Amino acid sequence: MLNYFRERQEALNATPGRRIYNVISAAVILAVMAAVFAGLAPLWIFWATFAGSCVLDTALTRKWIREDILRDFRAGQPQ
Secondary structure, rough: OOHHHHHHHHOOOOHHHHHHHHHHHHHHHHHHHHHHHHHOOOOHHHHHHHHHHHHHHHHHHHHHHHHHHHHHHOOOOOO
16 A cells, blocks of 8 residues: 555656646645635535545546556666
């Protein structure tokens, strides 16, 4: 499990585009949370946004890990 967390962290920080995606994803969640606290949005909107963000993050991270491992394998580097 620790190996997965390490690979996930490396995949998330591998490129500037991935880091920008992480910042934008966190900003959207925080903005929706702020809207809920301010009373501008119902709580279910936050939970729906949070769940969608988790699903998208998981799918993209798994894709990025596979791409990185395949790229390293093709380059002849040890995994």
